[in-house]
Structures are given as structure tokens and as C-alpha cells.
Amino acid sequence: MKKIIFGLIICLGLMNIQMPVFADNTKDIAKTQAKARKAEIKAKKAHAKVEARARKAEIKALKKTYKKVTGEVAIMRALELMKNSPAIGAYGKIMGDNPKLKPMKISYKNLGIMNVNYRNYNALSEAKLGGIHIYVNSKHKNAPIEAQSAAIAGVTAHVDKKESVNELVYAKTLEAFLWNYYLKKNPDLKKDNSTLTLRENHLLYLYKQYPRNSREIVNTVRKQRQDIKYIWESTGYTHREYADKMGKIYEAYLAVENLPDEKFMPVLDYNEEPVEIPAITEEDKETQFIQEHIRSDVKAKPVPEDHYIHQVSDDNQERCEICGCPINNEAPKNTEE
Numbered sequence: 001m002k003k004i005i006f007g008l009i010i011c012l013g014l015m016n017i018q019m020p021v022f023a024d025n026t027k028d029i030a031k032t033q034a035k036a037r038k039a040e041i042k043a044k045k046a047h048a049k050v051e052a053r054a055r056k057a058e059i060k061a062l063k064k065t066y067k068k069v070t071g072e073v074a075i076m077r078a079l080e081l082m083k084n085s086p087a088i089g090a091y092g093k094i095m096g097d098n099p100k101l102k103p104m105k106i107s108y109k110n111l112g113i114m115n116v117n118y119r120n121y122n123a124l125s126e127a128k129l130g131g132i133h134i135y136v137n138s139k140h141k142n143a144p145i146e147a148q149s150a151a152i153a154g155v156t157a158h159v160d161k162k163e164s165v166n167e168l169v170y171a172k173t174l175e176a177f178l179w180n181y182y183l184k185k186n187p188d189l190k191k192d193n194s195t196l197t198l199r200e201n202h203l204l205y206l207y208k209q210y211p212r213n214s215r216e217i218v219n220t221v222r223k224q225r226q227d228i229k230y231i232w233e234s235t236g237y238t239h240r241e242y243a244d245k246m247g248k249i250y251e252a253y254l255a256v257e258n259l260p261d262e263k264f265m266p267v268l269d270y271n272e273e274p275v276e277i278p279a280i281t282e283e284d285k286e287t288q289f290i291q292e293h294i295r296s297d298v299k300a301k302p303v304p305e306d307h308y309i310h311q312v313s314d315d316n317q318e319r320c321e322i323c324g325c326p327i328n329n330e331a332p333k334n335t336e337e
Helices: 002-066 073-083 088-095 145-155 165-185 187-191 195-209 215-224 239-258 282-292
Strands: 105-109 123-128 131-137
Touching: 002 073, 073 088, 073 105, 073 145, 088 145, 123 145, 131 145, 145 165, 145 195, 165 187, 165 195, 165 215, 165 239, 187 195, 195 215
Parallel strands: 105 131
Antiparallel strands: 123 131
């Protein structure tokens, strides 16, 4: 019994000796953890300050660059994306390489207030005396800047008050192409549920059905725009100009599809010359009115533009591919000499 009691006394003594040591270790661990948390919080605050300064500097630089174009930071960022994309030609138009020779103005606007028929438009342009204005539907304000960039690029195709099927198809094709380019760089964009993203995805789907000639987009434009479904050409979008522009987009599309690495970037209409808009006389207006109100797909083929060399059609060796004139082995004379 004495041995047992003695053993208990020794155990209690040892416990009393170890307890302070254990308590001290616990306090040390708690202090170390607290210091680590403080250091982590301090590092996060410092990082946040650095990011805030960087954002402030970025916005300041953007405002300096785009002060004549827009006051919306999201649109500025969308333009920065466009500047470093194949659609640098559209960016150039916005910055002043357009018939007005002035930077375009871009802002958000409730398009339904302008015209009830515009309420579902993604964006539209308006030529005024002071220059060309682009209005992005205000409901797309929070859409990804890539989607906004694609929509704005498409609208740059419209530089006057005249519209045509060729012009609208090119605008939508450019928009779809640029959206496809952005998706190649960031596939997760396609999962975004904003209205503008859903529309861009649908437009790209239509384009990919027939990327060589955008046939599905042509059909959509003609269904949606009954007022111009028979008007094929407009300023800067004659059949020859349209074919050239669409060919460039198709080549760029193939390049983007076949070259996943970003070392190569196709460029569309870089340094495109501004289109001069001629003054329209009363006689021209009358002729234009007659041409635009023909209601027959056969007769609605636009009056061919003057050209100097007939091109033999692959389908008909006796007719010119451009104007349909009989070929007599003689080229029209150059009347400008």
C-alpha cells in the first residue's frame, strides 16, 4: 500500500512539472499562429493597395487615350481588346480612319427610347454632322467586354445613313468572327449567361454553318430587314468590295481555326482607306428610289458598277462575271483617262 501511495505522489509531482511546459508550448503556438494571420492580412492589404494603384493607373491611361471616344471604362477596355485583335481595322475606324475623319463617339443608351424597333438591337451607329456615334444597348452594360468589343466592331461597318444587305451581312460576319477569336483565347466566355453573350453565340453558330459566304447570316438579314431585303449594295459595299472584305474574313477565320498558337494573328482591313461619301443630287435620289423599290429577286440585282476589264464567269464563258454583259473580247474603255 505504501508503495502505491508513493507511486501516486511521484506521478502527481511529474504532472505538476510537465503541465507548465505544455501550457507554455500552447501559448507559443497560439502566438505564432496569430502572427502568421496578421502577416497574411497585412500582405493581402498591401496586395490590394498595389492592385488599386494599378487599376487607377490603368483607368487614367485609358481615359487619356479614349477621352474623345467614350467616358465608359468598360467600353475603353473593349477597345483595348479590339486594338490587339485581327479587327484592328475596325479599331482604326473608331479612332478616326472613317469618312468623317474624326474619332467615333461611343456610349451606352436605351435604344428603345430612340425607336421602339431598336429596343432589341445590340448596338447601332448614327451619322451626324459632328461625326459618327455608336450606341451600345444599355442592357449590355455588364456583359463581358469581349462580347461588347465584338458588337462594337460590327457596328463600325456602318458609316453613313445608307444600308444594304451586303453591309449588314459583313457587319454581322465581322462580329461573329471576332467573337470566335475571343473564344479561342478564352473558351469559358461561351458559358456566360448575359443576353449579349447568348446572342453572340447564336450569331457565331449561324456563321459557322457556311463561313465561306455567311449564307445563313444573309438569310437572317433578309428576313429581319424587309425594308432592305432587295437592296444589295451601298457605299463601300458594292459586290466587288463586299466579296473582297468577306474573303479576308474567311481567310482570317481559317487562320484562327488552324493555328491555335498565338504567335500568328491575322489582320483584317488594316489601314483601310476612308470611303468618300459623294453628294447626292435630286436626279440621283430619284434613280436610287426606283432601284431600291423594285420588288423582284431577279430584277433586284443591283446596277453593276463601272469597271474596265470584263471577267469571264466560270458558269458562263460568254458573259462577264461582274456585270453580266456579253463578252466580245473587248474591254470597256477607261473613261477617266
